[in-house]
Amino acid sequence: MEAGHTHYTPATGIPALKQAICDAFERDYGVKYKPAEVTVSSGAKHAIHNVLTACCDPGDEVIIPTPYWVSYSALVELVGAIPVLVETTEESGFCMTAEQFRNAVTPKTRMLMLNSPSNPTGAVYPVEALEALARVAVEKDVIVLSDEIYDKLIYNGYTFRTFASFGDDVRERTIIVNGVSKAYAMTGWRIGWTLAPANVSKAIDGLQSQQTSNPCSISQYAAIAGLNGPQECLSEMLVEFQKRRDYVIGRMRSMPGISFADPGGAFYVFFNVSQHFGRTLPGGVVVDNASDFCTALLEQAHVATVTGDAFGAPGYVRLSFATSMEILERGMDALEKFLS
């Protein structure tokens, strides 16, 4: 701000930030993008809305594996397109198979929205599973929006692969969404971006320049500092998150009447609470579904979670471990007591 970076910038981001995004992507994943293929937006959510608006017509179908991040279906509906939900299960690690993808494609299919690591499940697609999806995308000529916002939060034993890395025929159908919100814990700065083929980027650029103009100038400079600065903070943060994750899932494994697939990334545990349905709690409260469960957990144990209904997965509840160990310990004690 003192340097005077407080005025309008180019609508889709300053060149130095676009270059920093390309450099970081190549440094981390070995895939090259040009600044003309980057659009910087006011957060990853804004970037997703831009992509859908630029690429989908009313009536187009967008395939979304469930459970999915709550905004996906709402954003698809906002542009008049139709969310096609494909159910995945805890047993399959909440990953959609290539066969499920192929079966969901119709002549109206425009896009697949993929999110690995996933919010809400923490699922990380194995590399072979991703590659199999990529082959179907090429075969069926479907655009893939790959939301890679949790790419830097990957736990021991799991591997992240960007969807753009499976060859030119895949890259030309892929739109990567990412940003500084999760990797650098800069949620409030509101900087996200897309990496997309130049023709798609051009369409997104035209849209954004009329709708919102540039993302906050000050935040853009802050994002450059994040991307070009020392990266040790990422591994330090990951060590902390690994500890929190191991602690939380260790505690939850021994709690009665719940089950979950271990999260390979992100910072959530998505657990099945349906065994508790039909129970009557002290005070006569009956738990019939995941929303009842969350309300009772909040009111009686003061633990805040989100019902799986919001993510297209009734019977489940999402817990976030993006908080201090001290709060997690208190939360786990309270959850355990509540479940018992």
Ligand SMILES: Cc1ncc(COP(=O)(O)O)c(C=O)c1O
């Ligand atoms: C899967 C996923 N995509 C995108 C976003 C949005 O990120 P941003 O805060 O940069 O808009 C979130 C935020 O929670 C998310 O979980």
